[in-house]
Amino acid sequence: xxxxxxxxxxxxxVSSALLDALDGSALALRALVRDRSRAGALxxxxxxxVVGDLGDPSTLPPAFKGVNDVWLLTAMDPRAPENSxxxxxxxxxxxxxxxxxxxxxxxxxxAPTRNGRLHALSDHELQASxxxxxxxxxxxxxxxxxxxxxxxxxxxxxxxxxxxxxxxMIDLRDVADVxxxxxxxxxxxxxxxxxxxxxPETLSYAEAAEQLGxxxxxxxxxxxxxxxxxHAGMVAGGIPHWLAGMFVEYGQALGSGFGDFTTTxxxxxxxxxPRRFADFARDHVAAFAA
Ligand SMILES: NC(=O)c1ccc[n+]([C@@H]2O[C@H](COP(=O)([O-])OP(=O)(O)OC[C@H]3O[C@@H](n4cnc5c(N)ncnc54)[C@H](OP(=O)(O)O)[C@@H]3O)[C@@H](O)[C@H]2O)c1
Numbered sequence: 001x002x003x004x005x006x007x008x009x010x011x012x013x014v015s016s017a018l019l020d021a022l023d024g025s026a027l028a029l030r031a032l033v034r035d036r037s038r039a040g041a042l043x044x045x046x047x048x049x050v051v052g053d054l055g056d057p058s059t060l061p062p063a064f065k066g067v068n069d070v071w072l073l074t075a076m077d078p079r080a081p082e083n084s085x086x087x088x089x090x091x092x093x094x095x096x097x098x099x100x101x102x103x104x105x106x107x108x109x110x111a112p113t114r115n116g117r118l119h120a121l122s123d124h125e126l127q128a129s130x131x132x133x134x135x136x137x138x139x140x141x142x143x144x145x146x147x148x149x150x151x152x153x154x155x156x157x158x159x160x161x162x163x164x165x166x167x168x169m170i171d172l173r174d175v176a177d178v179x180x181x182x183x184x185x186x187x188x189x190x191x192x193x194x195x196x197x198x199x200p201e202t203l204s205y206a207e208a209a210e211q212l213g214x215x216x217x218x219x220x221x222x223x224x225x226x227x228x229x230x231h232a233g234m235v236a237g238g239i240p241h242w243l244a245g246m247f248v249e250y251g252q253a254l255g256s257g258f259g260d261f262t263t264t265x266x267x268x269x270x271x272x273x274p275r276r277f278a279d280f281a282r283d284h285v286a287a288f289a290a
Contacts, residue, residue, distance in 0.1 A: 004005040004028040004066055005183055006096075008054065008087065009073030010047070011038050013143060014102060017176035019047065025184055032063050054083035057090065064094035069183055072101040074122065076115055078242060084122035088129050093178060098132040098187040100179055103198065105139050105259060112253040114246050123194075132191040134182050139198040140250070140259055141172040142280040145208070149287045152212070152220060156290075159223040161230035161251035162205055168198035168262035169208075178269045195265040200274050202260055210279055215281040216288055226250060 005022070010031035019042070022029060030048040033039045039049040052059040054074065064070070070157040072087050074080040084101070091099055106112075107119035119137075126133045148158035178197050182190045203211075205222040213220040225233065227248050234244035253259070266274035281288075 002026045002028050003068040004030055005069045006030050006032060006050075006063060006067045007047075007071045009071075010042055011103075012051075012075070013141075014172050014175055014179075015071065015073055017173045018179050019045065020146065020182035021173075021176045022183065025180070027069075027183065030063070053265065054086050055079060057086045057249055060086060060090035061094065061250065064090040064096060065260055067091070067094060067096050068098070069131075069187070070096055070099045071179060071183065072099050074102075075245060076246065077162050078114070078118070080115075080118050081121040081125075085125060088122075088126055088131070091131060092129060095113065096131065098134070099126055099129070100127050100134045100182050100190075101136070101195075102175070102179070103135050105137055106253075107137050112258060113249040115250070132187045134190040134192075135194045136175060136178060137194060137196045137274050138172075138175045139168050139170045139196070139262075140254065140278055141175070141201045142169050142199070142275075143172050143284075144169075145212075146287055149284075152288045153290045156207075156213075156219060157221045157223055158209070158235060159225045159230065160205055161225045161227045161248060163224050163255035164204045164206060165255035165257060165259065166202040166204050167254055167259040168202045169259070169277065170197055170199045171280045174199075174266045174270070190269075195269065196263050197265045197269075198262045198274070200262060201210045202262060203277055212281045213284060213287065215278060218290075221264070223271045234267060239251060256270070 004029045007015050031042045032052050034053050036051050050063040052063040074083045103119040105125050107116045109120050111117050209220040209222040231244050252269045
């Protein structure tokens with residue numbers, strides 16, 4: 001009998017890519033959504049849709065019933081540890097065998113960002129849960145640049161408070177491919193492992209701008225902002241205050257060398273090298289085009 005996998009965060013970026021990566025697999029896919037009206041695309045691709053909210057444990061038992069494996073993704077939010085806790089508890093109650101959890105780069109109790117410290121709480125809870133577990137702590141996503149795609153299209157600039165920090169940033173489709181390989185493998189295979197998937201090279205955002213410009217055929221400039229301006233710009237662009245503050249913390253950490261590394265984890269798990277920034281740029285030309 002095929003294993004049933006519950007995909008959380010199913011309307012979001014990483015889990016959508018994971019569903020793509022699991023297309024055609026023998027796994028029975030079930031997606032947890034908060035709002036069924038947003039699940040049309042999931043239903044059209046043949047995924048079973050269940051409604052539930054990780055913030056409300058009373059909604060979770062039907063979603064977790066009969067599930068073998070959970071892909072556990074929590075949105076960046078101060079309540080993420082509570083949401084993760086509710087999912088792990090529901091998994092234990094339902095007899096789930098394995099949880100594969102999306103954490104973040106450098107998650108630790110002394111991480112320089114609130115997101116990293118919040119993820120550490122949930123990582124450690126899962127590790128102590130008695131369930132089989134695998135944790136992914138990916139590097140910063142190349143797709144973060146899409147948040148400024150409109151500005152890049154408009155005036156050829158983007159702005160971050162990352163100074164000239166170098167990052168082993170990763171295409172989130174490679175994070176999804178790593179997760180898909182793990183979920184397809186038997187539960188023992190990756191149990192107890194923490195992976196830190198990264199891209200194949202470290203780049204500064206000035207270098208990323210140059211590569212993006214080459215693909216787009218026009219000059220793109222990276223503007224190194226200070227923390228205050230970066231925060232004000234994000235809030236003006238509609239990003240909630242908490243998230244903007246947290247992104248500024250990442251900017252400061254990454255600008256100071258926190259992300260200046262690569263790993264071989266994508267190739268080790270998937271068996272091919274990760275996508276380069278230039279691949280990401282070519283695949284997203286339409287989003288950045290003027
Ligand atoms: N961006 C990066 O560079 C980076 C790097 C490493 C790790 N990460 C990690 O990646 C994760 C974010 O992934 P993403 O970019 O795919 O997120 P995303 O696109 O923002 O999607 C978040 C998903 O979570 C769902 N969700 C939010 N609150 C929920 C709740 N209470 N109950 C059930 N579902 C809920 C949303 O559903 P709705 O449709 O209902 O809103 C949506 O499907 C975070 O944990 C972050 O730390 C990010």
